[in-house]
Amino acid sequence: MRTLALLFLFPALASAGRGEDLLRSIRESGLDISECYRVREITVVRDEAQFYLTDGFLIFGKPIGSTRVTALFSADVEGGEAEVLLLPPNRSER
Numbered sequence: 001m002r003t004l005a006l007l008f009l010f011p012a013l014a015s016a017g018r019g020e021d022l023l024r025s026i027r028e029s030g031l032d033i034s035e036c037y038r039v040r041e042i043t044v045v046r047d048e049a050q051f052y053l054t055d056g057f058l059i060f061g062k063p064i065g066s067t068r069v070t071a072l073f074s075a076d077v078e079g080g081e082a083e084v085l086l087l088p089p090n091r092s093e094r
Contacts, residue, residue, distance in 0.1 A: 026069060031061055036057060037058050
């Protein structure tokens with residue numbers, strides 16, 4: 001099974017408490033089985049990262065507070081795949 005874990009941290013969560021408490025909440029929240037979707041040709045852009053989800057299943061994590069901060073993509077289907085493109089901000093880092 002090929003999987004890609006996506007983690008989206010929003011600034012509002014960072015100010016919600018101490019970092020270790022936030023990390024514990026993320027780790028303990030788990031996945032929300034009622035929020036699982038078959039996806040095809042989805043592009044997610046977050047800052048300098050681009051996620052291309054060609055074909056597979058996307059399941060969101062349970063909300064922390066009122067915000068969902070995690071998702072898991074599984075390409076465990078025929079022809080399923082995903083690609084991640086990270087672009088460092090400085091040309092010298094590329």
